[in-house]
Amino acid sequence: AQSVTQLGSHVSVSEGALVLLRCNYSSSVPPYLFWYVQYPNQGLQLLLKYTTGATLVKGINGFEAEFKKSETSFHLTKPSAHMSDAAEYFCAVSEDGSARQLTFGSGTQLTVLP
Amino acid sequence: DAMVIQNPRYQVTQFGKPVTLSCSQTLNHNVMYWYQQKSSQAPKLLFHYYDKDFNNEADTPDNFQSRRPNTSFCFLDIRSPGLGDAAMYLCATSLTGGYGYTFGSGTRLTVV
Numbered sequence: 001a002q003s004v005t006q007l008g009s010h011v012s013v014s015e016g017a018l019v020l021l022r023c024n025y026s027s028s029v030p031p032y033l034f035w036y037v038q039y040p041n042q043g044l045q046l047l048l049k050y051t052t053g054a055t056l057v058k059g060i061n062g063f064e065a066e067f068k069k070s071e072t073s074f075h076l077t078k079p080s081a082h083m084s085d086a087a088e089y090f091c092a093v094s095e096d097g098s099a100r101q102l103t104f105g106s107g108t109q110l111t112v113l114p
Numbered sequence: 115d116a117m118v119i120q121n122p123r124y125q126v127t128q129f130g131k132p133v134t135l136s137c138s139q140t141l142n143h144n145v146m147y148w149y150q151q152k153s154s155q156a157p158k159l160l161f162h163y164y165d166k167d168f169n170n171e172a173d174t175p176d177n178f179q180s181r182r183p184n185t186s187f188c189f190l191d192i193r194s195p196g197l198g199d200a201a202m203y204l205c206a207t208s209l210t211g212g213y214g215y216t217f218g219s220g221t222r223l224t225v226v
Contacts, residue, residue: 034214036217041123042220043118043204043206043217044157044206044215044217045217046214046216049213051213090157102159102214102215104156104157105156107154107156109154
């Protein structure tokens with residue numbers, strides 16, 4: 001069975017500081033990994049995804065994530081936080097290549113302080 | 115632009131009064147999903163359609179039903195909404211062999 005753990009339900013950073021949102025997964029097969037962002041009263045928007053190949057994945061809005069198999073991690077980073085990055089971030093895993101079954105983490109609320 | 119559209123964005127219904135939420139897509143994706151998301155929680159899958167095949171999650175209450183009359187449209191019916199059904203309902207689509215979902219903007223349901 002697949003599962004996702006997001007460490008830290010709330011993360012606060014200052015504008016311009018590094019953003020690091022942590023995600024660890026459990027999967028019985030090589031996983032497909034995703035990060036989604038959700039702004040208030042909006043649906044989820046795909047930030048980036050790892051399927052196969054290069055383990056460092058670049059996404060939209062300057063975010064990137066690195067798949068580390070040995071650590072079963074897929075942490076999300078951004079070098080310099082912007083006020084517009086304040087949102088809820090969800091990590092998700094799928095063992096099914098067709099992505100029919102995504103399992104979401106519990107989410108991390110990112111606050112960006114001026 | 116191709117997209118997933120949910121209507122309405124906000125829905126208020128009375129306790130016990132049936133309500134229907136709608137989702138349409140112009141992506142021609144063959145898989146459509148309905149998720150329930152309560153405040154400060156992860157989305158929870160209710161059911162999904164793989165083409166015309168309906169797949170219900172084991173813990174989805176019988177109160178929740180779905181219809182998919184064609185590729186583009188999918189409906190979520192709540193037969194007798196309770197106060198505990200107040201949530202954001204998210205529709206998503208995907209393509210067999212693709213990776214990741216495309217989500218609609220959601221419908222926030224309030225039960226009074």
